[in-house]
Amino acid sequence: MTSLDDVARAAGVSTATVSRALSGRGRTSEATRARVRAAADALGYVASASASSLASGRAENIGVIVPLMDKWFFATVLDGIASRLAPRGYDMTLYNVTDDPGQRQRLFERTLRRGRVDGVVVLSAVLTDAEVAALDALELPVVGLGLPRGELGGLRVDDTAVGRVATEHLLGLGHREIAHIGRSVGPAGPSDPAYDVPTRRRAGFEAAMADAGAVGTFVEGDFTVEGGRRAATALLGDTGGSGHPRRPTAIFAASDEMAYGALTAARELGLRVPEDLSVIGVDGHDFAGLFSLTTIDQFPHAQGERAGDAILAAVAGDAAAPDAEASLPFALVTRGTTAPPPG
Amino acid sequence: MTSLDDVARAAGVSTATVSRALSGRGRTSEATRARVRAAADALGYVASASASSLASGRAENIGVIVPLMDKWFFATVLDGIASRLAPRGYDMTLYNVTDDPGQRQRLFERTLRRGRVDGVVVLSAVLTDAEVAALDALELPVVGLGLPRGELGGLRVDDTAVGRVATEHLLGLGHREIAHIGRSVGPAGPSDPAYDVPTRRRAGFEAAMADAGAVGTFVEGDFTVEGGRRAATALLGDTGGSGHPRRPTAIFAASDEMAYGALTAARELGLRVPEDLSVIGVDGHDFAGLFSLTTIDQFPHAQGERAGDAILAAVAGDAAAPDAEASLPFALVTRGTTAPPPG
DNA sequence: CTGAAAGCGCTTACAG
DNA sequence: CTGAAAGCGCTTACAG
Known part of the structure; x- marks a missing residue:
């Protein structure tokens, strides 16, 4: 590996000058800069990351904490983040937070404290107080997404x-018997911003239903296709019996993947969509167009881009960092799985 | 940040001893080791990655080069890799190779040469000769997956x-008019191992067809659901006309996602699966069970685990590295989308 | 088993 | 604008 000294010798200047010329920090005359660059190129010089980072305190690396890296939503957000970091010369290292307490503790109390990252992006992870405190103790810029x-x-x-927009779309079509498949950490009271994403979606659902003077059904789903299918089967399967709620004419699933599960359940039960049942999801999943799924697109790739820009701005110390607390856009995309109720 | 010196002072030993006690490299008495550990814990000491890496030459970080991080297959493989690295204390930093030549050159000639990784895993990327040479010049362990x-x-x-197993499954059911949706970098002659994954799948398809005395149809797909749908529509749409090949009774798609597209096309054209058309994919995608798709599962998560283990073994210098050139398992999973042809 | 010391390869005030 | 020098925080032969 050729070092700074090699370049300095070749260019006939000091190592300090080489460092300045190559990094652009500090002043250098145009002439020496050109000479140094030429020497560096000729030697194929690339600065050592660890030496540079040790001396400067800058790692040029962003850590991203992600609960599930093999789910479409997260993978897409990651791609969005990476697309913004790479052009700016930043690496992205991934940290998977699992449910294993030992693994988590190690991550927050050791790995992240090794000084390898200049900032961290946290994706939709539910953290304990201790973990939030640990993150805080890092004294590094942190950007959350969906926390x-x-x-x-x-x-x-x-x-x-x-949640409200999805529900109102269904209500607007004339549905009254609407079920929501989601997850909930507690009673979805008012739209308490302290709640997590699924709980807030549910709160929006219930608020919209209440406004319409209707009462919705809620069923737990686990944000997988299979979970959506199970929930929808329970919802659509038992009709008749006394005490049972009427079968819903519409389902609002808190994710597109659960909506796919609901579509599958409907097909298995011989129900036509949208004639017998309307289904709407959330995400803007890759396959949604193909399945003609009506959904609320939340532009996950763009979310990643925003998060990437935000953490970079924070790392650069841009107090101007415009959107570190911004509200992200979403849009109702009406397709073929929603229509007026039968009859 | 508390440093090695702080710990040394607290424990009443030299920094050298602290380093040895904490890292486990070199000998230390049980007693001092305990004392040092206690002091380190009390102070919440964590070694600086850059200092440690600069001094030792070890980065404890693996680079992973991936062409598409938001596709299910790659995301799943990445999860598999990460699951093996984290417990061993290794970080994983992701490098996305796009089609942009400037970005690629920067990656191979600068980023990767900063000494930030101890080894690199390359996922299914088609590299130029120059890139392979650059990788070689790194003098770092490299593990390829699907190259x-x-x-x-x-x-x-x-x-x-x-490709052969998928095709023989179809042939075994009695199909003769079989189409393959895939991609091909050139004529899929014999099973030349120099060819990329899609080309080899095609070669297996053609060999199996030839063995059965049948002639298959080949159509380009781009490994997306939409691409599979387009290809299948072309295949199934135009029947009659003179000169046109007969409509296939079975489709072998080179990926599950393209198979989903084929299923969609069939539905749109009013063809029943598997009564009118059989479909088989490759991958073992998350949704395959739900769609009842017959497929060749290639266990992507396990592939990632193997790759993770292999790069770690290579970095550790295990000449024993057992499976750095191994052939990975796959399995035919028969479900509801394949059946004997009509009539 | 332990310590003193050199060295890893940069960056950055500090002078000039 | 440029150079000499200290320093970033570890690791590792080398002695003992």
């Missing part, structure tokens, strides 16, 4: 509004 | 066999 407001703040879409 | 054999070697499933 409960209480934790760290950061970028979020207004998920209560998402 | 054309010519490039770098590494782990692979026998994709020619995959």
Whole structure:
């Protein structure tokens, strides 16, 4: 490996000058800069990351904490983040937070403290108080995406509004018997921003239903296709019996993947979509267009881009960092799985 | 940040001893080791990655080069890799190779040469000769996964066999008019291992067809659901006309996502699956069970685990590295989308 | 088993 | 604008 000294010798200047010329920090005459660059190129010089980072305190690396890296939503957000970091010369190192307490503790109390990252992006992870404190103790810029407001703040879409818009789309078509498949950490009271994403979506659903004087059904789903299918089967399967709620004419699933599950369940039960049942999801999943799924697109790739820009701005110390607390856009995309109810 | 010196002072030993006690390299008495550990814990000491890396030459970080990080297959492989690195204390930093020549050159000639990684895993990327040379010049362990054999070697499933098994499944059911949706960098002659994954799958398809005395149809797909739908529509749409090949009774798609597209096309054209048309994919995608798709599962998560283990073994200098060139398993999973042809 | 010391390869005030 | 020098925080032969 050729070092700074080699370049300095070749260019006939000091190492300090080489460092300045190559990094652009500090002043250098145009002439020496050119000479140094030429020497560096000729030797194929690339600065050592560890030496540079040790001396400067800058790692040029962003850590991203992600709960599930093999789910479409997160993978897409990651791609969005990476697309903004790479052109600016920043690396992205991934940290998977699992449910294993030992693994988590190690991440927050050791790995992240090794000084390898200049900032961290936290994606939709539910953190304990201790973990939030650990993140804080890092004294590094942190940008959250889709976190409960209480934790760290950061970028979020207004998920209560998402839930409301989805529900109102269904209500507007004339549905009254509407079920919601989602997840909930507690009673979805008012749109308490401290709640997590699924809870806020549910709150929006319930608020819209209440406004319409209707009462919705809620069923737990686990944000997988299979979970959506199970929930929808329970919802659509048992009709008749006394005490049972009427079968819904519409389902609002808190994710597109669960909506796919609901479509599958409907098909298995011989129900036609949208004639017998309307289905709407959330995300803007890759396959949504193909399945003609009506959904609330939340532009996950763009979310990643925003998060990437935000963490870079924070690392650069831009107090101007415009959108570190911004509300992200979403849009209703009407397709073929929603229509007026039968009859 | 508390440093090695702080710990040394607290424990009443030299910094050298602290380093040895904490890292486990070199000898230390049980007693001092305990004392040092206690002091380190009390102070919350964590070694600086850059200092440690600069002094030792070890980065404890693996670079992963991936062409598409938002596709299910790659996201799943990445998850598999990460699951093996984290417990061993290794970080994973992601490098996305796009089609942009400038970005690629920067990656191979600068970023990767900063000494930030101890080894690199390359996922299914088609590299130029210059890029392979650059990788070589790194003098770092490299593990490939799904690369054309010519490039770098590494782990692979026998994709020619995959193509053959899928095709023979269809032939075994009695199909003769079989179409393959895939991609091909050139004529899929014999099972030349220098060819990339899609080409080898095609070669297996053609070999199996030839063995059965049948002639298959080949159509380009781009490994997306939409691409599969387009290809299948072309295949199934135009029947009658003179000169046109007969409509296939079975489709072998080179990926599950393209198979989903084929299923969609069939539905749109009013064809029943599997009564009118059989469809088989490759991958073992998350949704395959739900869509009842017959497929060749290639266990992507396990592939990632293997790649993770392999790069770690290579970095550790295990000449024993058992499976750096191994052939990965795959399995036919028969479900509801394949059946004997009509009539 | 332990310590003193050199060295890893940069960056950055500090002078000039 | 440029150079000499200290320093970033570890690791590792080398002695003992």
